Amino acid sequence: MNKQKIQTNKRTIKRNENFIKTAEQLKPELLQTVAHPDHFAAISEDLSAIHGWRIHHTAPAAELAGRDYGKGDHFILDFGTHLVGFISMFIKPVGSPPDAPLRLRLTFGEMPVEMAEPFSQYNGWISSSWLQEETIYIDIMPGLVELPRRYSFRYVKFEVLDTSPKYRVAFEEIACRTVTSADNSRVKPLIHEDEMMREIDKVSVKTLQNCMQDVFEDGPKRDRRLWLGDLRLQALANYETFQHDKLVKRCLYLFAGLPDENGQVAANLYTAPAYIADDTYFFDYSLLFVTTLHDYYFAAEDLSTLVELWPTAFRQIEIALDRLDDHGLVKDDDSWYSFIDWHEKLNKQAASQGVLIYAMKQALKLAEVLESDKGRFLQKQLQETSSVAIAHLWDKQMGYFLSGKEKQISWASQIWMVLAEVLPEAENRQLMQRLLSEQPGIGLTTPYMHHYLVEALIQVGEKEQAVSHIKGYWGEMIKDGADAFWEAYDPNDKSFSPYGSQLINSYCHAWSCTPSYFIRKFHL
Numbered sequence: 001m002n003k004q005k006i007q008t009n010k011r012t013i014k015r016n017e018n019f020i021k022t023a024e025q026l027k028p029e030l031l032q033t034v035a036h037p038d039h040f041a042a043i044s045e046d047l048s049a050i051h052g053w054r055i056h057h058t059a060p061a062a063e064l065a066g067r068d069y070g071k072g073d074h075f076i077l078d079f080g081t082h083l084v085g086f087i088s089m090f091i092k093p094v095g096s097p098p099d100a101p102l103r104l105r106l107t108f109g110e111m112p113v114e115m116a117e118p119f120s121q122y123n124g125w126i127s128s129s130w131l132q133e134e135t136i137y138i139d140i141m142p143g144l145v146e147l148p149r150r151y152s153f154r155y156v157k158f159e160v161l162d163t164s165p166k167y168r169v170a171f172e173e174i175a176c177r178t179v180t181s182a183d184n185s186r187v188k189p190l191i192h193e194d195e196m197m198r199e200i201d202k203v204s205v206k207t208l209q210n211c212m213q214d215v216f217e218d219g220p221k222r223d224r225r226l227w228l229g230d231l232r233l234q235a236l237a238n239y240e241t242f243q244h245d246k247l248v249k250r251c252l253y254l255f256a257g258l259p260d261e262n263g264q265v266a267a268n269l270y271t272a273p274a275y276i277a278d279d280t281y282f283f284d285y286s287l288l289f290v291t292t293l294h295d296y297y298f299a300a301e302d303l304s305t306l307v308e309l310w311p312t313a314f315r316q317i318e319i320a321l322d323r324l325d326d327h328g329l330v331k332d333d334d335s336w337y338s339f340i341d342w343h344e345k346l347n348k349q350a351a352s353q354g355v356l357i358y359a360m361k362q363a364l365k366l367a368e369v370l371e372s373d374k375g376r377f378l379q380k381q382l383q384e385t386s387s388v389a390i391a392h393l394w395d396k397q398m399g400y401f402l403s404g405k406e407k408q409i410s411w412a413s414q415i416w417m418v419l420a421e422v423l424p425e426a427e428n429r430q431l432m433q434r435l436l437s438e439q440p441g442i443g444l445t446t447p448y449m450h451h452y453l454v455e456a457l458i459q460v461g462e463k464e465q466a467v468s469h470i471k472g473y474w475g476e477m478i479k480d481g482a483d484a485f486w487e488a489y490d491p492n493d494k495s496f497s498p499y500g501s502q503l504i505n506s507y508c509h510a511w512s513c514t515p516s517y518f519i520r521k522f523h524l
């Protein structure tokens, strides 16, 4: 399963050292706070709870002071909210002087399921090394221990694997030093009469905050790196909240600083031990560089960045156009050439065509700002790609865009084509209404695509539907216990994981933070 997703595309990277230097100069300071656990917690099976597990409080964390633990003992602490940071604790021996090291296992969980199901049973297809677990050996006690890795969690399970028959251990001053580059004081309080919308906004802001590190990470638990599709959405939410525009600029310069020899920007980047482009390239994500630059320019009004990065943006369009077949349609195949959404059966052709048109429209706006001679070229390409989309993908009788040789109907295809505005305004609106009332074909699985659904609803003027979708989707996640929004969520299949296991999903994932953007920007 999903073997096609584990593909490598070895390409030569042509570093632009000036761009990388600009990005390096924009590296943010990380702000820190200290958080403490607030409760002991226990976990029990409950089929009505998300993933079948419910967590409940058993005692205040203050009671830790009077407790000690020996071989085989364990306890769970709840920090009360989702955190990203470094954990430390003071460990004291109780009884004889420690005649053997302490062997301690710590398991970190964003969700109850990570406290309940042993990681040894993990059977997903991506690496188990993302599961947040650590076995440590402490030779010298009493003493302060700070774990070197950054963790993303709300719950921590402590398992005393061994002490010795002669001593037990007590834990004091368990704390988490949280880190983020997001400055809370820049977020304007949201005045909103609807309590649920206020709550959704709060969780969105927190999600974004915890993903803002030295770049916009996709998820602080996994993959902890800069992905272009995620960046685009984080940046939108950022303009309405933390306004850390320099961090967006840094990320844009990083992508532009590490293109392949053909000029294509990678789908994601690593920032350590050096700035490295990953060998994954997506048709849609590369185009979202254009979109992210467009949004950045109009939010920050930073003309010099636009001037410098415009050639990179325009190049993404040229590369995308190279993928068109003789009809002028995005060439389809079975590889993972375009992301669009995590859906096993989703055909990417029509949605990719939509992304291309959407990105070209934004490029055209940038060309106008720059008074670039590329404007005419873009207009011509827009005209052609839109008319072939109508001629070859649009089924007038069915009232849907069809994708691929199987002529698949998917939500993603309709949404991207609506965003591309290839149909006249009234038909665009009808298409969204039809989609919501008939609920056809292949649905959506991630907040990433749900973002674009809401964006499309707003675009066609269906603000009320947008509100009810935000409440129905992100609100439902809150009802299911989210205190940061998740990477994947399908209300009709709450056990959904793109990776074959709920344990590995990320439960604070950047691309899910955009309700704040919608609520604040469009006054929903």
Ligand code: RAM
Pocket (backbone or CB within 6 Å): 218, 219, 222, 223, 227, 228, 229, 230, 339, 487, 511
């Ligand atoms: C997930 C990543 C990231 C996304 C990719 C395509 O694996 O976590 O958020 O951009 O999918």
